[in-house]
Amino acid sequence: MLGIIFRSGGSLALLWQVGFCSSVEIDSGVWAMLRWRTPLRYAAVFLLVLAFGVHWGSVRRGCEPVGRTITRVPVGAVLLTHGSGALILALELGADRYCWTTLDKLGFLRGVRAFLIADVALVLAALCALAAVRVPRHRLRRLTRSRRFKRAAVGAAASGLLCFLPVADLGSGPVTGRDACGTVEPLTLRGALSFLCNARSSFPTMPDHHLLAYGRKQCAAYPNIHVDVSLIVPICPAAARQWDREIAAEEAEIERRDAVNQAACDRSGHQPLITPVGVARDRLWSEIGLAAFEDHELTSDEVPALHHDLVGSTPGHLVIGTGAEAQICLTAETYRRRPPVEVKFWDKVVEIGYESPTGDFVIMDPMSGPGTVPNLAFLGKGHYRVRVHYREPLWERDLPQHILVMVFPGASERVITHKR
Structure with a gap:
């Protein structure tokens, strides 16, 4: 028996994980009992060696009945902890069909072996220990035929039925x-x-x-x-x-x-200093800023770099940086000629060039799609100048941020910072 015990010591590294099917709900009371399995698993070899020593000592001193009784306690603990792995696996396979999928991914027999192989040696050692301290057959027959044993068995059966009656309706449905x-x-x-x-x-x-x-x-x-x-x-x-x-x-x-x-x-509506072709206003939220993309959606390599964290463009794409914590008051104005520069009351003003390859230039929140701002390429496809004005929100009053976009014809690609 000792040979089996010490040969199984290496298998302690592979421990049964209770509840390997994540979708199976286990009652908190059950978990409280299962917590004791871990320290008992690590002490299994020690408990079997202790049982062997107790039985050997009791035989040497002539106290075999006492040693037999004491030996069954640590051996029973080992059998309970290591023998419950197969029971838990069976319960989980019966309770949740996804457990079969988990084992199938490993190969069914291979998966079962992976979960139970660590228990086999110690369960066999515990069974050998119980066989070694078994009661002689004639004494066992005399015990089972006694009136006291029969009364105890009837009482235990009745108590068991009463205990399981409250959960008799817990069948699956x-x-x-x-x-x-x-x-x-x-x-x-x-x-x-x-x-x-x-x-x-x-x-x-x-x-x-x-x-x-x-x-x-x-x-x-x-x-x-x-x-x-x-x-x-x-x-x-x-x-x-x-x-x-x-x-x-x-x-x-x-x-x-x-x-x-x-x-x-x-x-805070803007008052144009010269007559615009059109004016559009919208109020919106955006977590990633505003953008216009004409021919296809932006990829990570095509996102324009922002100048002063405000505006950037490539042919067919324009991006405006905004804060994600406040709403945006957006005003878009189109002009046939260059409008006067306005920097008063604005925190940043940056002007850049923009090429419209399709003539469909619409500024929007990329996540929610077009709003009420119409097409700003009023002359069709071609080159434009875009001047973006930004004013931060009034944080103490939780008021929105302001964006004013002026679009007018121009072939220059130069970036002009009117106000940082």
């Missing part, structure tokens, strides 16, 4: 998948289907009836719940009312901020 949700909007609709579709991201394999029972239990405890309130909104009227109030308050705040920003854009 149908699981509503994402394909059944379709276009359901879980947080705007109400009902069981909306709840299941909303909760599937957190509980992908829990049967529907268990998940609904869990949601209704959380609803009964609302507001003292341990999950995000959005999870139970579809089936909990109290949570839905609070959710709707919060959404309405957020929308009202957004509308108020939009009104304040629009008023700020209207107050």
Whole structure:
């Protein structure tokens, strides 16, 4: 037996990982018990050696019954920890079909062997130890036929039935998948289907009836719940009312901020010093700045370099740098001749050349697409000059930033910085 014990020592490096299928939910109480498996696994060889020593010493001193009883404790711990690997693997394969996919990727037999090979030697050693300290057959027969043993067995069976009755309804059931949700909007609709579709991201394999029972239990405890309130909104009227109030308050705040920003854009509207061909205004958000790309979308090698972090261009492409933390009041003006330079009230003013290969020059937020600003290439394809003015937002009042774009004919490619 010792030979088996010490030969298995090298296998301790490959430990069974409980719950290798990430989609299987394990109860917190089960995890609390499973935490003891790790220290017991590292101590398995020591426990078997200890059992061997105790049994050997008890035989030498003539206390074989006591040694037999004491030996079974560490051997049982080893058998419990190392024998549970196969049980957990079987439970996970039965609970989640994705576990089969995981093992198939390794090759099924190879995957099972990879997860269980570390347990084989120690389980065999523990079984050998139990066989070595087994009770003689005639004593075992006398024990099982005794009245005391029969009474204890009947009591244990009755207790076991009572313990398992509360979980007798925990059989598997149908699981509503994402394909059944379709276009359901879980947080705007109400009902069981909306709840299941909303909760599937957190509980992908829990049967529907268990998940609904869990949601209704959380609803009964609302507001003292341990999950995000959005999870139970579809089936909990109290949570839905609070959710709707919060959404309405957020929308009202957004509308108020939009009104304040629009008023700020209207107050600071630019007054042209000469008559423009056209004037367009828009108010928008952008996380990556403004851009115009005529013939195809920009690639990383074609993004123009910004001059003074404000504006850059290549044929068919123009980029304007803006801040992502504030809205943008955008004004675009087109002229038939060069307009006067204006730097007062502006933080930066840069003028560059731009070539329009298609005559479709539209400045927009690249992520949301064209807004209300029309085509600025009013003379069709050709060369233009673009003068960009920038004014930073009033951060203390949370007001928007301002961009004024002047477009007029010109063949020069020179970059002119009117104000840094």
